[in-house]
Amino acid sequence: MDILSGSWPGEIFLFKGGPDHSFAAPEMIKDKDGKFINIGGGIREERNFFPPMGERDRAKTITLIAGNAKFEHTPEGTFVNYHGQRLESTPEKPIAITGTASAAHAADWDGDGDYDLIVGTIRGKVYLVPNEGTPESYAFAKEKQIASVGSRAGPFTADWDGDGDLDLLVGANDGSVSLFRNTGSAKAPELAEVVQLVPPGDSASGAQAPKEVRRGALSKICVADWNGDGLLDLLVGDRANQKPDPPELTPGQKAEHERLGKELEAAQKHYRELSPKLYGPSRVKTEAEIEQIQREMDEVRKRMAELRAKLPREYESHGWVWLFLRKEI
Numbered sequence: 001m002d003i004l005s006g007s008w009p010g011e012i013f014l015f016k017g018g019p020d021h022s023f024a025a026p027e028m029i030k031d032k033d034g035k036f037i038n039i040g041g042g043i044r045e046e047r048n049f050f051p052p053m054g055e056r057d058r059a060k061t062i063t064l065i066a067g068n069a070k071f072e073h074t075p076e077g078t079f080v081n082y083h084g085q086r087l088e089s090t091p092e093k094p095i096a097i098t099g100t101a102s103a104a105h106a107a108d109w110d111g112d113g114d115y116d117l118i119v120g121t122i123r124g125k126v127y128l129v130p131n132e133g134t135p136e137s138y139a140f141a142k143e144k145q146i147a148s149v150g151s152r153a154g155p156f157t158a159d160w161d162g163d164g165d166l167d168l169l170v171g172a173n174d175g176s177v178s179l180f181r182n183t184g185s186a187k188a189p190e191l192a193e194v195v196q197l198v199p200p201g202d203s204a205s206g207a208q209a210p211k212e213v214r215r216g217a218l219s220k221i222c223v224a225d226w227n228g229d230g231l232l233d234l235l236v237g238d239r240a241n242q243k244p245d246p247p248e249l250t251p252g253q254k255a256e257h258e259r260l261g262k263e264l265e266a267a268q269k270h271y272r273e274l275s276p277k278l279y280g281p282s283r284v285k286t287e288a289e290i291e292q293i294q295r296e297m298d299e300v301r302k303r304m305a306e307l308r309a310k311l312p313r314e315y316e317s318h319g320w321v322w323l324f325l326r327k328e329i
Contacts, residue, residue, distance in 0.1 A: 120153030175201025216240025
């Protein structure tokens, strides 16, 4: 067995299975033209809605890279490496990195005996990436959109209605799960209008976060006959926020927390002051200065993490898995 995974940047990763349940290092899957598969990824120009303070007339557009890219800070300037390309980021034309939050699923969607890719993206779209090759030597063609939900689509295929072909189930950012029944055939799928199987969850955070366990958002799904009764059941993973019980504090502990809170605010302010020295128009130039700023920022980040760990949290994030047992087809 192999492992297939999407990623925040958007590229699709394959971990090939080896002996004794081991796995090879991940490789990014390419299409038949040799390009890395990342639906909605790539390089594009966009309006800069958040230019640096005082630079609103200079940085009107940015180069936005959606994909597996990394910044490189050098005395010559700031660069971004993206699949063999090295692009310079300047105050006049800054570069930003984002992702498409791909969620990948493998299925023989067109019934020809090999695995195709079903990919969900951050915009809530679900795409079919057909395999025009063979099970042993895949050749993935251009993607085709086949469904849409709110955002952060997480697709899964199964014969949900028991008619012998694959249907499409999709989790979404709001915690809902949608069903698109295949009203065509195993070799020529056609999807019906969406039916919501599971309603949205609770995504409240901060002071609004609940104390009790509740189903949350960002649903990712799996279909299996969990209880062996011959009916397909639904497993839904989520991300939920929960308010912990506040600890009983002594006057001394309250004073200590107040002191730590003020130190955290000062550290956060210091970090904001350091950032423009690496990324802003007045960034430092020499290698020694760059290394010094990077070391200082690392130290401040570490201290902020230490301070947050000592302070009570307003809410905690959890990932639960919910089981929905099927009653009938």
